[in-house]
Amino acid sequence: MATRGLQILSRLREAVLTGEYTGGMRMNEADLAAALGVSRTPIRNALSTLGAEGLLDYTPNSGYVVRTYTSKDIAGIYEVRATMDGLAARLAAEQGLSDAHRGIIHKIVADGDELVASAAWSDEVRERWVELNHRFHATIAEAANNDYLGGLIRKARDIPLIAQLRFRWFDGEDLLQSQQDHTEIFDALVNGQGGRAQALAYEHSYRAGRRIVTHWRKHEAKRPERGERPRNAA
């Protein structure tokens, strides 16, 4: 069993990512300690780590606050993310997919085709697609064989609320388009077409990012209060 500090860290990170602790909330050490049933020490450790990860903002002698993301932040992150996904695809193509990786991605693409062909749009379909999409990109990142890149892609993906919101506005048409993208990217990968894989993956991720930014702007417009007093978390 991991140490208490690590468990707390996971819990708090999850809470921030899922939006349970929403942007602007103060992370009061004593309150969190009471809520989670430990002393302030492991809490402080976890907060410090989350601060270093960029999920919390820190002010000396004042404490940690859940970071808020503007639509400009999101746009910037997605510009980087798309570039990284493009890089991962190029590297994977240039090195050539291993049999194992090719098999995995082939299966994912085939399952995607089946999903598109067989089912009408529904929440269940969305769930399934989220999983296929995730594995598709994770496998390419792995095939790129660059740990540093893999870590950055993961970090750029773990942004509060994004995981929840990302596919909320997805519809059948988006699904079809995305699946076609996956098919083309896979084709480029197996044929060792690095430049094509890069361009396709970039565009694929960029478009996803643009969709999120658009909706984030609306989300943003609905809560114009920036001067509001920060409420306590936990």
Next chain:
Amino acid sequence: MATRGLQILSRLREAVLTGEYTGGMRMNEADLAAALGVSRTPIRNALSTLGAEGLLDYTPNSGYVVRTYTSKDIAGIYEVRATMDGLAARLAAEQGLSDAHRGIIHKIVADGDELVASAAWSDEVRERWVELNHRFHATIAEAANNDYLGGLIRKARDIPLIAQLRFRWFDGEDLLQSQQDHTEIFDALVNGQGGRAQALAYEHSYRAGRRIVTHWRKHEAKRPERGERPRNAA
């Protein structure tokens, strides 16, 4: 004045980056506390943060060890770094340089020309070039107007020993080549040629990375002992 913890954090980070605490060393809390004249608490905080930044490896109930970088790690990091520098250059070009940024970069390029023309290669010239080069890239990153990207570029630059070693093998010919690169990149930036700026910046950084990896491999070959018992730091 910042808190003790933050001062300790800066000091330890610097010590790791400059190689004072070299790869594989154990970061013993009590020893560090004694050496730096504080209690274990701010030490633990700093170690935790450095762990999150990736400079230290952490094992529960065992502690923190200064991370070691293989030449493959370095190559991976520089592949990403080159891609980021390319992205920054493209974004800067596409948005158009502000008058201020254009002025700053223009001056840097002019100073570089002067340096190349007037002086023979020497340690002083190297020092001056390091500074010009740093400001050149930092200014482009700033002009890209993407905080997330800027942060990643900074993190990819702050790798232990790299800052020290990066220009150790630089000679007059490398200087000339690099200055020409800067001139072309600047030209692309002021003309709004995003694609060209991206390609040039990528290649410029990629070449620097390849030089480092080559030398790192030799460095690596000289100390084949991987199974050595970790010595204590501080």
Next chain:
DNA sequence: ATCCTGTTGTCTGCATGCAATTGACTTTTC
């Protein structure tokens, strides 16, 4: 009413003591 100032309450920063874990070393057993 506004500004300044002293006060007080709340929260973080830090030190320290003790518990828990680990890994090395010693002893025991076959």
Next chain:
DNA sequence: GAAAAGTCAATTGCATGCAGACAACAGGAT
């Protein structure tokens, strides 16, 4: 002699007390 079991020293994990910083508030002077 080798493997297993037990012991011990060293080190990290955690809780807690207290000091210090900061922000909000109250009261008084202008």
